[in-house]
Amino acid sequence: MEVTEKIYAINGPIVTVQGPTEFSMQELVHVGHSQLIGEVIRIDESKTTIQVYEETAGLKPGEPIVGSGSAMSVELGPGLLNNIFDGIERPLEEIAKQSGFYIQKGVNVHSLDRTKKWKVQPKVNLDDQVSGGDIIAEIPESAAITHKVMVPPEVVGQVVKIVEPGEYTIEDTLAEIRLFNGDIYPIKAYQKWPIRTPRPVAKRLESTTPLLTGQRIIDTVFPIAKGGTAAIPGGFGTGKTTMQHQIAKFADADVIVYIGCGERGNEMTEVLEDFSKLIDPRSQAPLMERTVLIANTSNMPVAAREASIYTGLTIAEYYRDMGYDVAIMADSTSRWAEALRELSGRLEEMPAEEGYPAYLASRIATFYERAGDMETLNHSSGSVSIIGAVSPQGGDFSEPVTQNTKRFVRCFWGLDANLAHARHYPAINWMNSYSQYVDDLSSWYNKNVSPEFVENRAEMMAILHEEDELNEIVKLIGSDILPDNQKLTLQTARVLRLGFLQQNTFHAIDQAIPMAKQAKMLDVILYLHHRMQQLVQWGMPMSYLSQSDIFNRLITMKFDIPNDDLKVFDDYYKAIDQFYDKAMQENG
Numbered sequence: 001m002e003v004t005e006k007i008y009a010i011n012g013p014i015v016t017v018q019g020p021t022e023f024s025m026q027e028l029v030h031v032g033h034s035q036l037i038g039e040v041i042r043i044d045e046s047k048t049t050i051q052v053y054e055e056t057a058g059l060k061p062g063e064p065i066v067g068s069g070s071a072m073s074v075e076l077g078p079g080l081l082n083n084i085f086d087g088i089e090r091p092l093e094e095i096a097k098q099s100g101f102y103i104q105k106g107v108n109v110h111s112l113d114r115t116k117k118w119k120v121q122p123k124v125n126l127d128d129q130v131s132g133g134d135i136i137a138e139i140p141e142s143a144a145i146t147h148k149v150m151v152p153p154e155v156v157g158q159v160v161k162i163v164e165p166g167e168y169t170i171e172d173t174l175a176e177i178r179l180f181n182g183d184i185y186p187i188k189a190y191q192k193w194p195i196r197t198p199r200p201v202a203k204r205l206e207s208t209t210p211l212l213t214g215q216r217i218i219d220t221v222f223p224i225a226k227g228g229t230a231a232i233p234g235g236f237g238t239g240k241t242t243m244q245h246q247i248a249k250f251a252d253a254d255v256i257v258y259i260g261c262g263e264r265g266n267e268m269t270e271v272l273e274d275f276s277k278l279i280d281p282r283s284q285a286p287l288m289e290r291t292v293l294i295a296n297t298s299n300m301p302v303a304a305r306e307a308s309i310y311t312g313l314t315i316a317e318y319y320r321d322m323g324y325d326v327a328i329m330a331d332s333t334s335r336w337a338e339a340l341r342e343l344s345g346r347l348e349e350m351p352a353e354e355g356y357p358a359y360l361a362s363r364i365a366t367f368y369e370r371a372g373d374m375e376t377l378n379h380s381s382g383s384v385s386i387i388g389a390v391s392p393q394g395g396d397f398s399e400p401v402t403q404n405t406k407r408f409v410r411c412f413w414g415l416d417a418n419l420a421h422a423r424h425y426p427a428i429n430w431m432n433s434y435s436q437y438v439d440d441l442s443s444w445y446n447k448n449v450s451p452e453f454v455e456n457r458a459e460m461m462a463i464l465h466e467e468d469e470l471n472e473i474v475k476l477i478g479s480d481i482l483p484d485n486q487k488l489t490l491q492t493a494r495v496l497r498l499g500f501l502q503q504n505t506f507h508a509i510d511q512a513i514p515m516a517k518q519a520k521m522l523d524v525i526l527y528l529h530h531r532m533q534q535l536v537q538w539g540m541p542m543s544y545l546s547q548s549d550i551f552n553r554l555i556t557m558k559f560d561i562p563n564d565d566l567k568v569f570d571d572y573y574k575a576i577d578q579f580y581d582k583a584m585q586e587n588g
Contacts, residue, residue, distance in 0.1 A: 003066070003067035004067070007032065009061065010059050013034050013053075014051055014052075015031055015056065016049050023065070025040055026039060026072060028067075036048040037053045038065075051343060053304040054103075054105050055105055066430075069195070072194060072195055073192075074314050076190060077189050077190025077575070081142050081302040083293070085293070086295060086308050088307055090111065092295060095109055095545060113400065118141075119319045120139045120174060120189070122174070122368050125159065125562065127159060129157075131477075132150075133151060133377025134150065137174050142290060144290040145289070150321060152187075152378060155177055155185055163175065170188060199320075199321060201374040202374070205374060207226060207227045207437065210223045210226070211227045211251055211325075213251045214511070214512025215250070217501050220457060221266065221460070222435035222436065224387070225385075225440060226384055228385050228410060228437055229386045229388075229410055231406065231411070232244070232390065232412065233405070233412075234390075234420075238415035238416065238420040240331065241506065243389075243413075245271075246426075247327070248287070248382050253327035254325050255319045255324050257291075257292045257316045257329070258291065261309060262305045263297060265297045268565045275287060292312070301341060309336050313328065316328050320376070321377065323378075323380035323382045324382050325382060326383065326384045327387065328385065328387065329389075332389040335391070342361075344444065348405075360400060361407070362400075365386075365388070367417040370386075372384060388409070390402050397414065397421075397432075410436040412432075413426075414433045426503060430464055430501065448515070450523070464497075466489055467494075471490075484534065485537075488529070488533060490534055499539045499557065500522060500558075509561075510558050519564060535583050540587050544587070
């Protein structure tokens, strides 16, 4: 039975109903004659409060509010990939067909195409016992991803009907399950799930495998694990969006969910155009075939911006439950926090620091907590990795969103405006960034990269930190006063900065580097450092050593060595040894 009430008051996206109602918390409702989509967010004896996910201009008191009887949910099924949705999972392409380039109020379209036929291959037999998460059928959703039709988490029973292999729409019943109480439960190619409720899993696993991105400063210096969390804070123009593009394109995740949360319209247009042109380096098919885009620009209703994060999370968890590794790019969580602040102000809640609601920290924690490497209900493993961009005003990392995010993520990639202005990209500042996954991933590096890799990384960080301390002295008294071993540290740090940490997004070779090449690059730079240290200990002046072009050769090797031909590194080792031998002979 539908519950109908009337609007009492309107305050921006917040609508109230006077007196007690039959609505339930987080229930989806349709507001006004235009049937705007809303959600119940507060209930007490005197009034019920609803946040509306569409523009409320023109709405009047007295207009009806109709309850749906169910929570705010998204549709999960084939057709999510290679699609663009708004913050409440309405497909923008379908909306454009109905209302043009501007979303009309109350536009009602299905999230998934009801007419398209999908090729279905059943995976169960009659009389099989199935439970939540078990795979009923498979559908080739794209060239890269096979969609797995799963039993909803709460369903347990016996298969009493299964279709033959063939083509079916998502509304066709693919199987019927007899529940323990005798009821028949139809299984279709899609299911619905409340966006604010995490999908259940069997258990959480340890994160022991890195999410490789092809970016050296991430994979080697500040790695993130599959199922991990990372924040990319940075001021305007420091390269947050570009970094997320690179990670989305080259990360070894199976599915990418990109959430454009409150970004400027022109930036979101650039994202949509770029992603449609990108070629997946793994399959050579369009990257969109394994990507879901959630587009919620800054001119869209603020309440939908708040919901867009949960929409993307739920879609990611759905593909995780199929056994895929999913990476979420949230750009940016600061705009999401601003939406929380505006809604909190409309609700007349007591503000906390800088006007943000007191529950900001718990909301951020809840968001990142849904990441993880999981054993799914069907006993496969899948992961959701969350990489959230943060846009602190004026690049101030002490503001509440950045500080609270820092509490709940284990990777912090702080972008530096000075590095960005110097055209050093990615502009991650290696002095104030960190990763807490290094120890967790060390056994993987030892087994799959090299036994020396973790030690090499630690030595590189020691050199960079020593350079930072020496630069303070150089600023005061110049570099001439330094002893030769410290001058060598500065020279090696320069090679590490320019030849290793700096990476060219637009270079065919350097845009993405396999882990084996990263390890070799670092090893050869440190090999040079050790050989030069020996020469300095023998009393050779740094002025003599700096005359060699060997340092500059190592800076440019990232462009000169093919990613699939690591034998070329042998030439660099030989060149270092030859310079060492020559120096010993000339100064012996």
